[in-house]
Amino acid sequence: MLAAMPDSAPSPLSAGGVSPRAGGDACPGTLRLHRADDGALARVRIPGGVLSADQAEALLTAAARFGDGELHLTSRGNVQLRGLGTECGGELAGLLTDAGLLPSAAHERARNIVASPLAGLDGSPSIRSWLTDLDRLVCGSAAAATLSGRFLFALDDGRGDVDALGADVTLIAEGPSGAALLRIGAADEVFRVPVADAPRAALLAAEKFLSAARDSGAWRVKDLPDDVRAELVRTIGSASGPSVHRPRPRTATPPAPGPHGSRSATALSTDVPLGRLTPAQWRLLTETARRYGGELRLTPWRGIVIPCGGPFGAGRDEAAEALRTLAASGLITAPDSPWTGVGACIGHPGCAKSLSDVRAEAGAAVGPPGRLPVYWSGCERRCGHPHGEWIDVVVTPDGHRISHVQGERRDPPATTTATTTATATTTVRNDPVRLAAAVAEARA
Structure with a gap:
């Protein structure tokens, strides 16, 4: 693999689909380091981008102890550590395991899950149970361990933000209907499944993809030959609920930098210039998260959302002061920043x-x-x-x-x-x- 391969490396394929496996899937993880020009690189999968403050501190410790001290956000809401020594793999894995960031060595590169960062924070449905269940199911599936490090799940709260990212398997909350929508690749046809069965339906779709990809060696749904991809969608549809025509959004809309919520701030959203965080910035974000409940959500647009609703909510003046402090550290806290986009x-x-x-x-x-x-x-x-x-x-x-x-x-x-x-x-x-x-x- 070439240096600094991102989470969403572009496919070299034509629209018709050609097997990309000739060179092997060499996406890095925490157990498979990649040698870059500035040292070894590790990619830590963060399903849904959700980190506890303690886990965030563990990542900072790892970056300082083994790497260049900085943390790099990816286009899938994951974290990359750079400048690592080539012999640090065992100690790094031990530190991340103790922090709960490496629950399965066999599945660590398959835990590619993005989720709507504002889900449950601004009146939208919470999809946390989907995230927890899907990650557990993936880590419990022997077949899922063979998924490419590029295969992607997306959990969308209905607003279409991560549905637009071109994931291989997408679950979409359908509001008050009590159902979920299952999308395979970029297909316009989605399938209605019961909410409680949605994570298992997503895993089964991934396992069926592996069967369909056996001959072509495709890494992702879009890599399949057209006829194989169409048959895969039909097969999954026959095992799912009724179909619904719902074209995938063509453009994603990230959370705007700044406060979210009407009367009080239910979340603080920041973007990170070029996705690169200094130790001081990461520490400040972690401390801010601790003040409001102890959670950070990394976004697929190289940003961070800090939930602060419920009993830990922030008043408007308090939120404004927190954002001023974050802005002073060099983070993007308003849409009119020159670094936005x-x-x-x-x-x-x-x-x-x-x-x-x-x-x-x-x-x-x-x-x-x-x-x-x-x-x-x-x-x-x-x-x-x-x-x-x-x-x-x-x-x-x-x-x-x-x-x-x-x-x-x-x-x-x-x-x-x-x-x-x-x-x-x-x-x-x-x-x-x-x-x-x-x-x-x-x-x-």
Whole structure:
């Protein structure tokens, strides 16, 4: 695997589906470290992004003891530790096991679950029982241990935020109906299942995918040949409830930075510039979480939500003061921050494949927030890119290529498929001022 492979590494496949297994699934975990240019890398799966304050402290301890001290958020709400010594694996695993972050060595890379970060906090349904049950079921399934480190479950509270992320198996809360909707890949057809049976239905769908992928060697549902994918959906549908036509949202809407709640703050939402947290920032977030009940929720958009409702709720003045303190540490606490919507891969020098230090370039080009998010990639792999619609800045030997992307990118920029649209591109070469202006114009 190449350096700094993200949770949502783009598929090199065409829309028709081709087996990607020739090179093997080398996604890192906590037991399988990856050697990057800045040292070994570990990826700690955080199902649903939910961390206790004690677990957050354990991660900080691990980063300080074994790595470079910083914590990196991924596009699946997981945490990466970088700059690790290559011989630290056993001690790291022991520390994470003691903190409850490694419940099953066999399943640690299969625990890829994203969840709506504001679920249960702003009047939306709580999906915590789904998260707990699904993680338990995955860790108890011998078949699930063979899932690729790229396979993704999503638990959506009905607002469509994580439903838009292109997961392989998605559960969607259907409001007061007492049912859940089950989506397979990006299919527009979903299946209604009883709420209590939803986590088991999601696991069974993943196990059926493994059977369907046996011949093609596909890692994800979208990697299956079209006919196999269609048959998989039909098979799961025949074992589920009635079908419902519900197209998947094309664009995800992350929680806005700032307070959430009307009369008092039920949650504080912060975004993290380029997903990179210093020890001081992580410690401050952990201390803030302890003040309001002791939980942090990492989001798939490299942010953190701190629930503060119920008996631990924050008044508006108290919430404003907490957000001012977080902002002073360099975190994003308001939608009008110049960093809102700006993302980048690890770039040079952390990744040998990157053609430039895209994080520094992204920082130099930061300006007023644009309508669209922008993502900077040091090479054509586009590790960790967003989903839906965004401005795509890719470093090439000819310069920085800027494209407006709508839909899932599976082919080169000049190609248009049923699920991908990229507008004509602009290439800027060796001119930082012009580059910043071109990115700002594209975002607007």
